[in-house]
Amino acid sequence: MLTGQATIPDNPLSVVLVPGITVKGEWVSDFIYEGPLGDPNTFTTTSVPPGFSTLFNRRIRATWKLTWLGGGIPTLPQCIGSPPLNVDVHNQWQNVSVACISYIIPAGAGLTVNAFTVAPNPVYTDVPPATVTLSGNGFKCTYGMPLVQYFDTNGNVSAATRASACAADGTWISTPTPSLTALVSGTYLGIVSNANVSGGFDFLATVTMAVVAPTPPPPPPPPDPPPCTGGIICM
Numbered sequence: 001m002l003t004g005q006a007t008i009p010d011n012p013l014s015v016v017l018v019p020g021i022t023v024k025g026e027w028v029s030d031f032i033y034e035g036p037l038g039d040p041n042t043f044t045t046t047s048v049p050p051g052f053s054t055l056f057n058r059r060i061r062a063t064w065k066l067t068w069l070g071g072g073i074p075t076l077p078q079c080i081g082s083p084p085l086n087v088d089v090h091n092q093w094q095n096v097s098v099a100c101i102s103y104i105i106p107a108g109a110g111l112t113v114n115a116f117t118v119a120p121n122p123v124y125t126d127v128p129p130a131t132v133t134l135s136g137n138g139f140k141c142t143y144g145m146p147l148v149q150y151f152d153t154n155g156n157v158s159a160a161t162r163a164s165a166c167a168a169d170g171t172w173i174s175t176p177t178p179s180l181t182a183l184v185s186g187t188y189l190g191i192v193s194n195a196n197v198s199g200g201f202d203f204l205a206t207v208t209m210a211v212v213a214p215t216p217p218p219p220p221p222p223p224d225p226p227p228c229t230g231g232i233i234c235m
Contacts, residue, residue: 002071006124017227019049023098028086034061044069060089066098087187088122090212095186099207112114122210123181131164132175134192139173141166146194148162150188150209158183185213 027040038059044055045141051207058064067084072153087096116136135204139146145163152158188209 014085015160018215019047019051021047021051021098022069023047023053023068024067025058026067027059028063028065030059031061031088033142036061042078046071058089059090062092063088066096068098084199085208088210090122090185091215093215095184096210097187097189118207118209122212123180125211125213126182128177128180130177132177133172134175134190134207135172136205137171138164138194139170140194143197146195147193147201149173149191150178150192151191152188154188158188180211183211183213185211
């Protein structure tokens with residue numbers, strides 16, 4: 001499970017894995033064109049150190065609603081009861097992150113935190129789109145194009161890209177799709193920042209994007225036994 005904290009305006013980002021988080025999963029729907037497999041019943045699970053929970057025989061090729069019920073960092077009580085997250089689970093190897101983002105906004109910063117979305121979502125690594133569109137408000141292109149950085153569940157930057165187009169009213173940006181060839185299936189946290197007059201970046205918002213990599217092929221079968229020779233009795 002993933003917990004993120006962002007501080008404004010200096011924009012240091014801390015992403016940590018947190019054990020002891022209890023999450024409820026509720027099946028929402030099955031995919032139309034893929035045959036679902038596994039148990040669709042509601043579950044609760046608690047992450048163990050360093051911050052993961054492994055589930056068996058749960059519904060794949062389906063959409064689940066995940067809710068943070070309890071646990072986590074004591075200084076982030078707002079994570080408990082935060083809005084549920086809908087995730088598409090495509091295969092049994094997929095990693096899914098439950099993210100809680102805490103914004104520390106200085107008085108007078110004049111910043112409002114709003115919901116941002118990304119499309120398409122999910123993104124398939126074997127047939128990636130040419131561009132990705134992020135929607136929200138507050139995008140600014142006065143001093144340069146906004147920056148989008150994608151983090152994995154370990155807090156590592158997995159990909160980064162700059163916007164190639166920006167709405168005049170600040171409600172959307174379009175970015176080239178970054179290289180996804182090295183990414184595994186899972187949910188990635190996108191950090192969106194506006195370029196500032198000093199040549200740096202100011203934090204704006206976060207988005208979550210699901211990445212789906214091709215299902216790995218099954219392992220090859222064991223080799224055939226050697227032929228029977230020299231009077232050996234074969235069983």
